[in-house]
Amino acid sequence: MKLLLALIFFSISRCVFAQQMHIGLLTEFDIKKLKINKAIGNYHVMTDSTYLGFANSTDIIDVIYVSPNKMTVNFQGNSYDNINNLFLYALFEEQSIQLTGISPGFNSRQYEGDFEISAGKSGVRVINNIDLEAYLEGVIESEAGSSQHYEYYKVQAIISRTYAKKNEGKHKLEGFQLCDKVHCQVYHNKRLNNPIIDSAVSNTGHQILSDKNDKYAPTFFSANCGGQTCNPSYIWKESIEGLTSFKDTFCVYSKQATWTKSIPYIDWVTFIVKKYNFPIDDSLSLQLLNNYKQDERQAFYIDPSYGIPLKELREKFKLKSTYFSVRKDGEYMVISGRGFGHGVGLCQEGAMKMARTNYTCNQIIKFYFPDYLISKIIYN
Numbered sequence: 001m002k003l004l005l006a007l008i009f010f011s012i013s014r015c016v017f018a019q020q021m022h023i024g025l026l027t028e029f030d031i032k033k034l035k036i037n038k039a040i041g042n043y044h045v046m047t048d049s050t051y052l053g054f055a056n057s058t059d060i061i062d063v064i065y066v067s068p069n070k071m072t073v074n075f076q077g078n079s080y081d082n083i084n085n086l087f088l089y090a091l092f093e094e095q096s097i098q099l100t101g102i103s104p105g106f107n108s109r110q111y112e113g114d115f116e117i118s119a120g121k122s123g124v125r126v127i128n129n130i131d132l133e134a135y136l137e138g139v140i141e142s143e144a145g146s147s148q149h150y151e152y153y154k155v156q157a158i159i160s161r162t163y164a165k166k167n168e169g170k171h172k173l174e175g176f177q178l179c180d181k182v183h184c185q186v187y188h189n190k191r192l193n194n195p196i197i198d199s200a201v202s203n204t205g206h207q208i209l210s211d212k213n214d215k216y217a218p219t220f221f222s223a224n225c226g227g228q229t230c231n232p233s234y235i236w237k238e239s240i241e242g243l244t245s246f247k248d249t250f251c252v253y254s255k256q257a258t259w260t261k262s263i264p265y266i267d268w269v270t271f272i273v274k275k276y277n278f279p280i281d282d283s284l285s286l287q288l289l290n291n292y293k294q295d296e297r298q299a300f301y302i303d304p305s306y307g308i309p310l311k312e313l314r315e316k317f318k319l320k321s322t323y324f325s326v327r328k329d330g331e332y333m334v335i336s337g338r339g340f341g342h343g344v345g346l347c348q349e350g351a352m353k354m355a356r357t358n359y360t361c362n363q364i365i366k367f368y369f370p371d372y373l374i375s376k377i378i379y380n
Contacts (some may be wrong), residue, residue, distance in 0.1 A: 019132040024176040031124040033102040036061040041095030043088045071119045112190045127176045136201050137191030152355035153200030155364045159219045162208040166216035211373045217372040221346035224256040226339025227321040229334040234299040235342050243369035251350035256340040270331040276308045290328035
């Protein structure tokens with residue numbers, strides 16, 4: 001009992017002196033068996049009420065899902081049944097563990113911090129409790145890679161920090177704050193101690209974007225806007241103050257600026273006719289259907305009167321963006337698109353280009369978020 005209380009106090013005391021985030025990991029998988037190994041440093045391992053011991057670099061922990069609230073944990077030659085919660089507490093900062101999927105199989109990922117592992121409704125749930133700044137370094141590595149300009153990393157740090165704070169209740173009902181997928185922020189590995197990324201996060205510490213009322217700014221970002229950012233109302237059916245559509249020439253020669261996809265004509269037409277009651281027998285409408293050109297970003301295919309949202313076509317046919325034109329070519333519809341992602345807010349490849357051509361962090365942020373200010377927050 002004394003050891004349990006000591007561990008709880010140890011965990012709480014670390015939270016007091018750092019801004020802790022609770023991140024849902026491996027959320028795209030329905031995990032039935034998980035392997036935990038290759039710890040860097042030592043981890044305290046315990047269940048709800050039982051201390052199991054230290055895990056080090058040679059130990060392997062197998063977590064096997066049985067049913068809701070029930071897991072089997074194999075550790076150091078012992079098997080523990082009917083476990084609901086498993087906790088791993090790092091003895092020091094910057095220690096990490098490796099998570100590998102056995103069923104289903106997926107590539108290993110490494111993360112720092114502490115971990116809560118439990119039996120959810122249909123699989124093992126993993127939550128990473130980690131300092132915000134360490135989390136941001138992992139996010140930036142996942143989102144932008146390891147070879148960008150220093151000024152770009154500063155931009156991404158401010159944007160990602162703002163997003164994390166503004167949306168920290170996004171997954172509250174699931175028991176964590178943010179997940180590791182793209183609809184939150186990609187977080188597929190721990191920080192790799194890249195000195196440029198670490199410096200960018202450190203030198204923008206506590207900096208966020210805010211509006212005139214000191215509220216967190218809506219810091220949306222996507223890979224490539226295709227030469228024009230998107231009005232939020234085209235994607236989410238509502239306007240967001242401070243975010244508008246404007247031309248962006250910095251990204252137009254990037255690798256994801258253009259793309260092409262061919263879709264069977266019958267699939268394209270059948271979906272549009274059935275879903276939106278498209279007047280296929282009208283010759284003028286058919287002509288417009290078969291030859292649609294989007295010179296500037298729009299919300300609807302052909303014309304709003306047909307009621308066909310471009311975002312729904314993107315979702316149905318797995319297109320890279322809503323910024324595309326269409327032409328019929330024999331038995332196929334050829335989709336010629338621009339950009340990758342929703343296109344709202346910061347264009348990552350555009351911002352990367354700006355940084356490479358000597359624009360500063362502040363200038364880049366001002367270009368994409370002209371109505372917002374860089375300010376500082378004090379963590380609670």
